[in-house]
Amino acid sequence: MKQNRALKKKNLKILIIGGGIAGLTTLISLRKRSSDAEITLVDHRDFHLKIPRLHEVLRNPSPPIKIPFKDIEDRFKSRFVKADISLTRDAIEGIASSQRLIISGESIDFDYLVLASGLSDPIGAPETPGCLSLKDFVEGDLEPLLNPKTKTQKSGGDIVSIVGAGPTGVQFAFELMDYFERIGDPRSIHVIDAGERPLANFPSRVSEYVLDRMAQRGIKHHPCQRLVSSKPRELILEDRAGSQHQHRSGITVRLTSAPPFTTFPVNLFGQALINNRSFTRVYITGDLAQFKGPIAPAVSAQSAVRKGKLIASNILKSQNWFPLLRPYLHQDRGYIVTLGGRDAVGWIGSRGHIVTGSFALGLREMVDKQYDLLLEGIDTFIV
Numbered sequence: 001m002k003q004n005r006a007l008k009k010k011n012l013k014i015l016i017i018g019g020g021i022a023g024l025t026t027l028i029s030l031r032k033r034s035s036d037a038e039i040t041l042v043d044h045r046d047f048h049l050k051i052p053r054l055h056e057v058l059r060n061p062s063p064p065i066k067i068p069f070k071d072i073e074d075r076f077k078s079r080f081v082k083a084d085i086s087l088t089r090d091a092i093e094g095i096a097s098s099q100r101l102i103i104s105g106e107s108i109d110f111d112y113l114v115l116a117s118g119l120s121d122p123i124g125a126p127e128t129p130g131c132l133s134l135k136d137f138v139e140g141d142l143e144p145l146l147n148p149k150t151k152t153q154k155s156g157g158d159i160v161s162i163v164g165a166g167p168t169g170v171q172f173a174f175e176l177m178d179y180f181e182r183i184g185d186p187r188s189i190h191v192i193d194a195g196e197r198p199l200a201n202f203p204s205r206v207s208e209y210v211l212d213r214m215a216q217r218g219i220k221h222h223p224c225q226r227l228v229s230s231k232p233r234e235l236i237l238e239d240r241a242g243s244q245h246q247h248r249s250g251i252t253v254r255l256t257s258a259p260p261f262t263t264f265p266v267n268l269f270g271q272a273l274i275n276n277r278s279f280t281r282v283y284i285t286g287d288l289a290q291f292k293g294p295i296a297p298a299v300s301a302q303s304a305v306r307k308g309k310l311i312a313s314n315i316l317k318s319q320n321w322f323p324l325l326r327p328y329l330h331q332d333r334g335y336i337v338t339l340g341g342r343d344a345v346g347w348i349g350s351r352g353h354i355v356t357g358s359f360a361l362g363l364r365e366m367v368d369k370q371y372d373l374l375l376e377g378i379d380t381f382i383v
């Protein structure tokens with residue numbers, strides 16, 4: 001109690017490692033409810049990346065998917081420090097125990113630490129020979145990547161292959177179809193899928209809708225095919241019986257999820273359990289949090305926003321004499337995948353409630369807009 005009184009007298013110091021969706025939501029929610037907290041954000045990039053909207057680079061040459069942390073610093077009266085933090089359990093235990101992080105000789109002290117460094121870096125994945133990756137689309141110039149007049153691509157035929165049929169692979173397949181149609185050079189789009197159906201983690205009706213739309217648009221689905229090796233214009237695929245064959249491809253985009261996937265266990269309130277020790281002043285949020293309970297929070301942008309808000313609330317509540325912390329027990333309320341600029345499919349409310357077409361697209365755009373507003377300081381999320 002004495003310690004709590006002491007904390008109230010001085011400004012609360014909060015250090016957030018990771019400025020992704022969960023980290024920024026925590027920062028913004030803290031700032032809205034505590035004008036004098038001293039908040040420091042550390043990230044290894046200069047900018048926040050709106051990951052769920054990466055496919056928009058194919059619609060618009062400069063979509064607003066990168067927000068410089070400098071802007072966040074000014075907008076929400078916080079401090080940004082660029083640094084790549086070692087995220088091993090021992091390193092985090094050391095930082096948590098000493099309540100300070102040393103960066104380039106400077107000691108950053110904190111009362112509360114929030115770890116929000118995500119599951120894996122979608123644009124930092126190791127490169128696959130002969131394949132484009134998300135990094136190429138986010139950091140590169142689309143023209144030389146996809147320009148139909150480029151001789152090397154033409155010599156590989158007009159096939160564009162997407163490896164991976166999760167939400168990102170499916171979204172990119174339709175966006176690429178739209179892109180090549182728009183520039184007047186239609187290509188044959190192929191989706192290489194290790195599973196039996198696209199969007200395997202979604203209800204089967206969602207996959208059926210996607211397969212139907214793929215067939216309508218002429219996108220070819222190759223189920224149960226694993227990528228074994230690749231080089232420019234040639235992939236070696238293996239089916240479930242173990243037989244391998246060659247797949248010619250002018251452009252290949254690899255959009256499978258990228259390990260390593262590091263997670264940190266948390267208790268019911270999002271507090272860290274590191275090396276079997278409980279740290280009540282260290283909260284873990286977003287995809288990094290691994291909660292083993294009756295209802296495990298999903299690994300999604302929606303969930304990252306809700307976890308970020310919850311952690312901000314719990315940090316402020318832990319200042320009270322009798323802190324009534326909120327539990328992590330919540331689930332996703334929906335997930336919608338776009339199929340180009342005119343169609344979408346997913347579920348909303350419960351996994352049995354499937355939405356499609358322009359209605360689904362409108363809902364998806366609304367959620368994207370909600371997040372844009374949050375980054376402006378206007379919170380319309382109901383949690």
Ligand SMILES: Cc1cc2nc3c(=O)[nH]c(=O)nc-3n(C[C@H](O)[C@H](O)[C@H](O)COP(=O)(O)OP(=O)(O)OC[C@H]3O[C@@H](n4cnc5c(N)ncnc54)[C@H](O)[C@@H]3O)c2cc1C
Binds near residue numbers: 288
């Ligand atoms: C390509 C793709 C598309 C997706 N599409 C959707 C979608 O349509 N809908 C949906 O609901 N979900 C989607 N998701 C999932 C969603 O993006 C994640 O669940 C969400 O981003 C998790 O938020 P986070 O804050 O936990 O992590 P992230 O958003 O990954 O943020 C982590 C942050 O930590 C920083 N960081 C990482 N390591 C370090 C380090 N060592 N030191 C310092 N900083 C570090 C990173 O730079 C980053 O800013 C998608 C994911 C991917 C990869």
